[in-house]
Amino acid sequence: xxxNNMQHQTLLLPLFYLPPIEFFSLLLNSKEILIEQxxxxxxxxxxxxxxxxxxxxxxxxxxxxxxxxxxxTKFKEMKISYADNWQKLHWKSIESAYRSSPYFEYYEDQFKxxxxxxxxxxxxxxxxLIKVVLQIxxxxxxxxxxxxxxxxxxxxxxxxxxxLHPKKESDHKIIPYTQVFSSKFDFIPNLSIIDLLYNEGPNxxxxxxxxxx
Numbered sequence: 001x002x003x004n005n006m007q008h009q010t011l012l013l014p015l016f017y018l019p020p021i022e023f024f025s026l027l028l029n030s031k032e033i034l035i036e037q038x039x040x041x042x043x044x045x046x047x048x049x050x051x052x053x054x055x056x057x058x059x060x061x062x063x064x065x066x067x068x069x070x071x072x073t074k075f076k077e078m079k080i081s082y083a084d085n086w087q088k089l090h091w092k093s094i095e096s097a098y099r100s101s102p103y104f105e106y107y108e109d110q111f112k113x114x115x116x117x118x119x120x121x122x123x124x125x126x127x128x129l130i131k132v133v134l135q136i137x138x139x140x141x142x143x144x145x146x147x148x149x150x151x152x153x154x155x156x157x158x159x160x161x162x163x164l165h166p167k168k169e170s171d172h173k174i175i176p177y178t179q180v181f182s183s184k185f186d187f188i189p190n191l192s193i194i195d196l197l198y199n200e201g202p203n204x205x206x207x208x209x210x211x212x213x
Contacts (some may be wrong), residue, residue, distance in 0.1 A: 016046035022172035038149035050192040091115035103201035
C-alpha cells in the first residue's frame with residue numbers, strides 16, 4: 001500500500017528485530033500505530049532476524065530463541081537463547097559492514113549496549129531497539145499495543161502483520177541512497193533501518209517520507 005494512502009489510517013504492525021526500512025516508512029506515514037503483542041511467535045520472519053549489507057552481499061542476522069515444550073508460544077513470552085554468543089557475532093557483523101559508513105561512530109554507542117546486555121524476552125529487546133531508532137529519527141509516534149489477539153482487524157486497521165516478510169518481495173520503492181559497498185553491488189532496497197541510518201544519518205528521515213515514483 002502506498003504511504004500516501006496510509007496517512008489517515010491506523011496501522012497494525014508486528015514487532016521486528018531492527019526492522020526493514022519499509023516498517024519505519026509505514027510507521028512514519030500512518031495516523032496511528034498499533035503493535036501486535038498477543039500473536040503466537042512466527043518462525044523465519046523479521047521478528048527475530050534482519051538483513052544488513054556486508055562486503056560479500058546481504059547478511060542475515062538471526063536471534064536464537066528458546067524452544068519450550070509448548071508448540072505455540074506467545075511472541076511476548078518468547079525468550080532469547082544465549083547458549084551461543086550471537087550478540088558478539090551480530091555486533092562484529094554490524095561493525096564490519098558499517099564501520100566505514102559516514103555515521104557509524106555517530107550512532108555506535110546507542111546500539112552497542114544491546115549486544116552486551118542480555119534481555120530475557122525477544123519482544124522487549126525488539127521494542128527497546130525500535131524506541132532507540134524512533135528517537136534517532138525524531139519520530140514522535142505513540143506506540144499502542146493490542147489487548148488481545150484478533151484474527152481480523154480489517155474493519156478498523158490496516159493489517160500489516162503478514163505483509164512484511166523476508167521471503168516476500170517488497171513493493172516499497174525507496175529513493176536509492178549511497179550504501180557502503182555501492183562500488184561492488186547495485187542498490188539493495190529495504191535492508192534493516194540501520195543501513196539507512198549509518199549511511200544517511202539525520203537525512204534518513206527524508207528517505208522514509210518520500211518514495212520513488
